[in-house]
Amino acid sequence: MERPRTLRGRQGRIAGAPTPTRKDAPVxxxxxxxSKSVTARALFLAAAAEGTTTLLRPLASDDTEGFAEGLLKLGYRVEREEREWRIEGRPQGPAGDAEVYCRDGATTARFLPVLAAAGRGSYRFDASAQMRRRPLGPLTAALRDLGVRLHHEEQEGHHPLRIDADGVAGGEVTLDAGLSSQYLTALLLLGPLTRDGLRITVTDLVSAPYVEITLAMMRSFGAAVERDGNVFTVPAGGYRAAAYPVEPDASTASYFFAAAAVTGREVTVPGLGRGALQGDLRFVEVLERLGARVSVEADRVTVAGPAGGMLSGGTVNMRDISDTMPTLAAIAPFAAGPIRIVDVYNTRIKECDRLDACAQNLRRLGVDVATGRDWIEIRPGNPAPAEIATHGDHRIVMSFAVTGLRTPGITFDDPGCVRKTFPDFHQAFAAWAATED
Structure with a gap:
């Protein structure tokens, strides 16, 4: 990640800013x-494995519940309790015909068709209007190259999608994953289920750390996978069931880390640390380079506001951790100088065009913002309260909730869309904010 260039701005406190961090500030x-990403991958791996897998502390949210419901539709046995889910695997893949509604979930909409392709039967997948807009084409083109019979029923490269499955032989395929790493993850997960294995050559890749999550989890479920630069080799052989603990969601943790950084407080998130799978934990490196105080231990991360009371400005490349781009954009007005976030074009094809959504909402708050195709620059300011246009995007809500800590009176046109990944976010965030210093 590019080290930000510090830009000098007006010194002193912004009006309404909290007292700079005290040495005795409580943690x-x-x-x-x-983690949503880990839970979704674990559900796929469990369904594909020989035996019964137990997931410990999986995320229960609209996205992951949708994924589990999709597995049920495909004929898998899924038992869900509060902190433990059990999935009975079918290494031969689903059999029979089924229709699956993927809701808003990108992992559901991209991973489950690939799982179905490994089985036998006719399968139809559809999704919400929001998910229908998001591209699927690079993945389905690769599946066609592997001999999978599929048909986009309306717009080419988008849901709804029908697959007439008869297993996948495997072989070599070339993939462009420049819009989403999920295309590559889906094919990697498929590899051990093919008859002859897969060799995937990737021409472009965004959000690379998510692929590392996939590789590590495949190995935990008994698969062999090798990477040589942009070539991934996955032999046939299937998966073995496991008892798999799901680590906390690093993207969700970013809102609490950012909150500490701009309020002069400290926060510790247990369960994430030096051995964490998720690349989005690198968001704390961004905060540290902008002046926050960060401690990463084996099993926990602590973030505190900067010693000088204000983050610095600078330029940050967030290509590999783009889900946390809105988090940084939402706190950027409180920095001492402009913050420029670059190489984040893929944020334009998420639940909404996040780059434009951040810019528009910051302008609503009276903040000076400039944007380009793949960048956004936010200048220091004193945001005024306004209603945030969420575009049904959970990350827009959670990011601007952090802004609200310094700008009381911010509201949201759809606060409930956080159910996608964190149904209890508002209660948890309010409880943290109400904790006495």
Whole structure:
């Protein structure tokens, strides 16, 4: 990640800013729910494995519940309790015909068709209007190259999608994953289920740390996978069931880390640390380079506001951790100088065009913002309260909730869309904010 260039700005406190961090400021421990990315991959791996897998502390949210419901539709046995889910695997893949509604979930909409392709039967997948807009084409083109019979029923490269499955032989395929790493993850997960294995050559890749999550989890479920630069080799052989603990969601933790950085407080998130799978934990490196104080231990991360009371400005490349781009954008007005976030074009094809959504909402708050195709620059300011246009995007809500700590009176046109990844976010964030200094 590019080290930001510090830009000098007006010194002193912004009006309404909290008192700079005190040496005796208390550390507040926040329990963050399980990772959405890890839970989705674990559900796929469990369904594909020989035996019964137990997931410990999986994320229960609209996205992951949708994924589990999709598995049920495909004929898998899924038992869900509060902190433990059990999935009975079918290494031969689903059999029979089924229709699956993927809701808003990108992992559901991209991973489950690939799982179905490994089985036998006719499968139809559809999704919400929001998910229908998001591209699927690079993945389905690769599946066609592997001999999978599929048909986009309306717009080419988008849901709804029908697959007439008869297993996948495997072979070599070339993939462009420049819009989403999920295309590559889906094919990697498929590899051990093919008859002859897969060799995937990637021409472009965004959010590379998510692929590392996939590789590590495949190995935990008994698969062999090798990477040589942009070539991934996955032999056939299937998966073995496991008892798999789901680590806390690093993207969700970013809102609490950012909150500490701009309020002069401290927060500790247990369960994430030096061995964490998720690349989005690198968001704390961004905060540290902008002046926050960060401690990463084996099993926890602590972030505190900067010693000088204000983050610095600078330029940050967030290509590999783009889900945390809105988090940084939402706190950027409180920095001492402009913050420029670059190489984040893929944020334009998420639940909404996040780059434009951040810019528009910051302008609503009276903040000076400039944007380009793949960058956004936010200048220091004193945001005024306004209603945030969420575009049904959970990350827009949670990011601007952090802004609200310094700008009381901010509201949201759809606060409930956080159910996608963190149904109890508002209660948990309010409880943290209400904790006495």
């Amino acid at each position: 507040t421990v926040v329990e963050v729910p399980g």
